[in-house]
Amino acid sequence: MLQRRPGLRNEESGRGVRRMLALAIGSLCVLQTLCAGAVELKEADLSNLEVIAQGKKRFNRSCFYCHGYEGEGGKGATLQRRPDLTPDLIYNTISNGRVRGSSVMPPWKSTLSEEEITQLVAYIISLREMPEKK
Secondary structure, eight states, X not given: OOOOOTTHHHHXXXXXXXXXXXXXXXXXXXXXXXXXXXXXXXXXXTTOHHHHHHHHHHHHHHTHHHHOGGGOOSSSOOOTTOTTOOHHHHHHHHHHOEEETTEEEOOOTTTSOHHHHHHHHHHHHHGGGOOOOO
8 A cells, every 4th residue: 555645745736836936937037028128119200201211212122022012011911001000019020020930020120220110110101001902
């Protein structure tokens, strides 16, 4: 007959609780690190035609290969007629990158200045008004 040691069950459940607590704390640390990289879009006139024009030039040099001509999509997501893309979301995605399944957008904050990213945001926001293709 097996003999049970008193308290073994409590020790095992204590280890389980400690393990779950460690996982929760680790998850919070990862979340805090991701949120620390978030950048709030600075005040800018995103409807300024000069800013949009500069953003279009930058887009055609840096973003066209994945997001297609005028943001119509390709390897990357379509950016036309997307009211769900807020200026802050666009800015943070360009700055910090994004991983969605096997689709990876690299972070650009070490390559582009805040002003250049803001120009891209202005251009991408302008794509909301693109007419439907016939």
